[in-house]
Amino acid sequence: MRVLSGIQPTGRFHWGNYFGAIRxxxxxxxxxxxxxxxxxxxxxxxxxxxxxxxxxNTFDAAVDLLALGLDPNRATLFQQSDVPEVSELCWLLMTGxxxxxxxxxxxxxxxxxxxxxxxxxxxxxxxxxxxxxxxFDSDWVPVGEDQVQHIEVCxxxxxxxxxxxxxxxxxxxxxxxxxxxxxxGTDGEKMSKSYGNTLDVFEEPKTLRKQIMRMVTxxxxxxxxxxxxxxxxxxxxxxxxxxxxxxxxAAMYRRGGFGYGEVKKALADAAVEYFAEARDRRHELESRPxxxxxxxxxxxxxxxxxxxxxxxxxxxxxxxx
Numbered sequence: 001m002r003v004l005s006g007i008q009p010t011g012r013f014h015w016g017n018y019f020g021a022i023r024x025x026x027x028x029x030x031x032x033x034x035x036x037x038x039x040x041x042x043x044x045x046x047x048x049x050x051x052x053x054x055x056x057n058t059f060d061a062a063v064d065l066l067a068l069g070l071d072p073n074r075a076t077l078f079q080q081s082d083v084p085e086v087s088e089l090c091w092l093l094m095t096g097x098x099x100x101x102x103x104x105x106x107x108x109x110x111x112x113x114x115x116x117x118x119x120x121x122x123x124x125x126x127x128x129x130x131x132x133x134x135x136f137d138s139d140w141v142p143v144g145e146d147q148v149q150h151i152e153v154c155x156x157x158x159x160x161x162x163x164x165x166x167x168x169x170x171x172x173x174x175x176x177x178x179x180x181x182x183x184x185g186t187d188g189e190k191m192s193k194s195y196g197n198t199l200d201v202f203e204e205p206k207t208l209r210k211q212i213m214r215m216v217t218x219x220x221x222x223x224x225x226x227x228x229x230x231x232x233x234x235x236x237x238x239x240x241x242x243x244x245x246x247x248x249x250a251a252m253y254r255r256g257g258f259g260y261g262e263v264k265k266a267l268a269d270a271a272v273e274y275f276a277e278a279r280d281r282r283h284e285l286e287s288r289p290x291x292x293x294x295x296x297x298x299x300x301x302x303x304x305x306x307x308x309x310x311x312x313x314x315x316x317x318x319x320x321x
Contacts, residue, residue: 002033003175004138006040006080006129009057010048013064014198015271016183016191019239022068024142024177029075036076036136036303037065039296042087042128043080046121062292064202067282078299080132085307090124090131092314093157096164097127101156106149130154133172135307140175148174165317169310181239184232186215201275202282209268217260228253233263240270 005025013022029035041058048054058079070077080086102108105126111118133141133154141151151174158169184190185197192198199211217233220226228234228250238246249266252258285292315321 001031001139002137003028003031003035003140003142004037004133004136004172005142006038006043006132007061007065008040008044009054009061010044011057011193012060013068013201014191014193015201015236015239016185016198018068018201019181019183020144020179021142021177022065026069028140028142029071033139034076034136035074036078036138036306037070038078038080038083038132038303040080040132043125046119046125059289059292062296063282063285066285066292066295067278068201069278072295072299076299076302077295078303079296082296082300083135083303083307085304085311086128086131086135089135089307089311089314090128092318092320093127093130093134093161094124096160097124097157101153102126105153106146126150126153127157130157134158134169135310136303137170137306137310138172139170141172142175142177144177145179148176161314161318165314165319168314168317182235183239184235186211188216188232199271202279205268205272208271212264212268212271213261215264222259223256225256226253233260233267237263237267237270240267240274245270 005021007022025035025037029037039058039061041054044054044057048057062077062079065077066072102123107125108118108123111122129150130153133151134157141154143151151172155171158171162168182190185192185195186199187195187197189195189197199208203211215233231253234249234253237249241249249263312321
């Protein structure tokens with residue numbers, strides 16, 4: 001099976017990004033038919049309007065993914081904009097994309113419902129996403145529940161093209177990411193950049209510890225037992241701890257007689273230890289930017305070869321070649 005996923009370079013990765021998606025992407029690399037992971041800088045243009053910020057974000061995202069364990073020998077990593085065949089395929093799909101289908105897509109619908117300005121790029125976003133997927137004959141696209149609609153749109157566009165011009169595209173399927181690892185933010189709500197409650201994967205340990213120690217907790221007295229399952233500090237600690245340490249912490253919650261400062265210190269220690277090797281790899285990669293660019297260049301060459309094959313197949317099918 002061939003796996004494909006894209007990651008928007010709109011800022012540094014936080015714990016929610018890692019446990020909710022990136023860790024699972026890395027586990028899927030090495031599929032027999034290949035795994036393609038791309039930095040969706042064309043998609044990011046719908047929100048990031050500063051060229052220096054976008055370029056730096058894209059480079060940082062590549063370094064972060066490599067440091068976290070993405071292996072260029074087991075997966076293809078590339079910049080979306082380095083594979084122009086995808087943009088050309090996007091136009092072929094656009095010519096048959098129903099307006100009503102795109103108007104129902106949640107990213108565009110939600111923004112316009114709030115009275116916010118929406119660009120043509122945001123409106124056509126699902127078509128470019130479909131081109132991203134179809135250009136590599138992708139079988140599986142790992143996504144969260146909020147992205148399943150886009151895979152359905154991709155399947156609709158592929159089915160319509162296949163109906164009019166003959167069997168051309170592989171029909172992809174959504175592979176739902178494991179959502180069991182709930183990642184609360186510093187305020188207990190879902191960790192999200194839009195909420196301003198994130199903890200970055202590669203934050204310096206000293207700064208990270210300060211952020212964790214400032215996290216808001218409830219005002220229950222120390223001696224009172226507390227249910228661990230509903231406490232955001234415990235849920236975060238559980239992401240890093242093995243079964244033994246998790247159960248020891250849960251028993252302490254149920255017993256009572258502790259302060260949240262004790263939990264915060266344990267959380268900070270566990271997080272710093274968990275990402276230590278990745279942080280060391282990141283420092284090394286940062287000192288070798290030419291190696292990162294080489295990996296992206298090699299990945300783009302591999303991706304272009306496959307995308308060109310699919311694009312030519314589509315061009316011949318619809319009569320423009």
